[in-house]
Amino acid sequence: MPGAFPAPGQPLFRGFNRLGLWTLYMKEVRRFFKVQTQTIWAPAVTTLLYLVIFTLALGAGGRTVWGFPFATFVAPGLIAMGMINNAFANSSFGLLVGKVQGTVIDYLMPPISNGELLLALVAAAVTRAALVGLAVWGAMMLWPGLELPVHHGWAIVWFGLMGSILLALIGVLTSLWAEKFDHNAAVTNFIITPMAMLSGTFYAIDKLAPTFQAISRVNPFFYVISGFRFGFLGQSDIGSTNTAVLHGAIGLGVLNLALGAITYAILQSGWKLKA
Template sequence: MKSRVFYNRVGFATLLNKEIHRFMKVPVQTVLAPLISNILYMLIFGGMLQTREVGIDGISYLNFLVPGLATMGAIFAAFQNPAFSMISQKFQNTIQDLNSYPISLAEKILAFVFGGMFRGVLVGILTYVATIFFVGYEVAYPIFFVLSLTATSFVFASVGLIAGLVLDNFEKMNFALAIIITPLTYLGGVFFEVSKLPGFLANLIYLNPIFPLVNVSRYAYIGVCEGNIVMHVLLTMGLLISSFLIAAYIFKKGVGIKIV
């Protein structure tokens, strides 16, 4: 008996390949541009603040910065891929065709999420590779580092799918990226220790879902981080599961897909 969840692996692979091929057709825009942005962050912040003391003994600011930049690149790339895919299909008036695809609901959702996840991991890994010239290639836990970028990319690919279904144009998507995700990322410990945030901002880190994602990647990269790594790993897993379940629920309800 065929699985009711995965019953058309060829169809799933075709849709996933379509999502990956879509952004790989314009690598300058989808991969090279965010990579160059991260390198510029490294040059500017690293050059200006490379002598800045970090509240973690034995860790230079440049080493502190690399995992944050890799995580930030993964977040933005993973979010944009499914969000852009959904909204572009709305503009082309082809999104309703998703209902006729001969694959299961789970296969449809995972194809879009995995496509975004692949782009996020690719940008994150390339960011690390680009920083080897500045800080060397040493990573405390290489496999854990890749897994942390994968988890981060999965979370924000799911969030991007949610945004693509709920929002109806690119302006709203860019607004969500610029006004919500970008500030949360900057305040999530990418460029500085969150413990040094002033006043009430220091307490808001516990409401910032990006903080544990950055912290897990930083621990995997340099072997230490702010706070309890076990708690942050658990929070990351919670974000991974909850974001995917919400995306699956919205997709199943047909939000942004069904004609009202």
Template sequence: MYDGTLGNEIGTRRFGRWNWLGLQTLARREIQRFLAVWTQTLLAPLVTAGLFLLIFSIAIGPRRGDVMGVPFTHFIAPGILMMTVIQNAFANTSSSIVISKVQGNIVDTLMPPLSAIELVLGYLAGAIVRGGAVAVAIWLGLALTLGIGLAHPLFALSFVLLGAIFVGGLGMVAGIYAQKFDQMAAITNFIITPLAFLSGTFYSVNALPPVLREITHFNPFYYLIDGVRYGVIGQADANPWLGLAVCIGACLAICTLAWSMIHRGYRLKA
């Protein structure tokens, strides 16, 4: 006769309403998924970031002069760092979900006793670790090659963390919405990449015409890039505290949307 031992063990792992064992397992899966192909998920972004910095330094750097009182290469370096974090955090969550849907094994994630908020947190864990690993590696490279330190470490850490959360949540929303790889590629190419490139990565928004400058202020990516720039070189176009407030609000909004879609089973359940 069954004595309920397994049920008691699972119950002790839940600590009330939270399934910590399931959450830990999902987070570990998401982290191991990108570590298994680290040359593609970690090494390749570092090479791409280095090429961006090298090309812009050679093509524009000598003629551009200082920007905000710092060399042009120092100005664009934090933007390239944040842009890389954005791309990788988005790719981690979106690819995980859309691949599971296309292969038909998304049910393996939905069937375990995990709540919608636990699923959101589990997926975000992978995005945060991947984005953070890329950020640390790029910063170490910048410190060794350009001698760039951290003017405000807590601000730099906060904006990298918020960036990984926001774009990781955005990746979940995109992955849930997309039904096939073509749709996912369209979202990446026509939404994420333009927003990342046109948010002050390679220029100061103060150089834009007034209309474009005002439009840029409605783009959360702008505050992420500008905030990391403030954390790294101590210079920013916007008030970093305002940027923190906007980014926190954006994270809450996108994670709530992701939670709602998972909770309702939108495009997840047949």
């Protein structure tokens, strides 16, 4: 009967493939977990070194920010920065290495939709980000005198999740665009790292000139770091009340929805993936 079968070469998905989604998700998780010394514990050690260096360099003499010791002020931002950097690293690797090695068909051939493919890649990146965040948090508890009480748990969960999803989506877009590892490194070195470093991780933006404060406020990483810090300290550059921080939380959610739709559309088009 006409219309009973899809056109040749056109996939037909009649439902949500939970098994396929779970299988791809576990494949991505096992890929980074197999080298957990490099993907989880090394970032924790590196972030702890950041804490040591910046605390000794800038926190000497009992320096405080908003009434908190400098180490306590900077610690939540370092945790969030470690999470988002590793979310990007994870999601930007899978498709790219497949393209470079000629094995990208392993992602395209299984009977899963593009939406399920995107969801699995993002979920695996968020999982790695969460594990890195927990490892960094645990490592920071070894720092003498450092305390990180939880004031607003919802902010820690929401901004940690939204930041990880944001960087995971950017990572997938990068892996779609990149044709070699140099392209991925260029995005990391010239976009991700500068935006992360200039997001208010190591300073409060109220110390900046008005022009640079305005620039900081258009950086989405700034809201991730500030909102995450608010969850621990109860204060941040975007406000010290739930109402003030809620605007940043909603903005990040809307940004992720828009970026997710763009990423899905590009993935659906087969750009740089299919001949």
